[in-house]
Amino acid sequence: MANKSSAKNKGKAKGKKHAGPPAKPSRYTPPTPKSKKESPLWVPAAMFTCLLLGLLVIVGNYLELLPGGQAQNSSLFIGLGLMVAGFALSTQYR
Secondary structure, three states: OHHHHHHHOOOOOOOOOOOOOOOOOOOOOOOOOOOOOOOOOHHHHHHHHHHHHHHHHHHHHHOOOOOOOOOOHHHHHHHHHHHHHHHHHHOOOO
């Protein structure tokens, strides 16, 4: 039993801790920006307007509330186009 115990502790000093360089942080911390970028007021206003109008056009098309009486593909494309424009504007919002 003494041989197994001494084999485990071979090369290690008793009671001493390894004194090495301090551990580096494991996660990258980006530098703080000198100036904070802000979007003009028209960006969120246009974004929400496009999203809501697109939604209203699509819902109005299915409920047959739009001119023409029946559901039309052109109205769906207009509504989807407005929603795509709203999502595209959302990438510019800071």
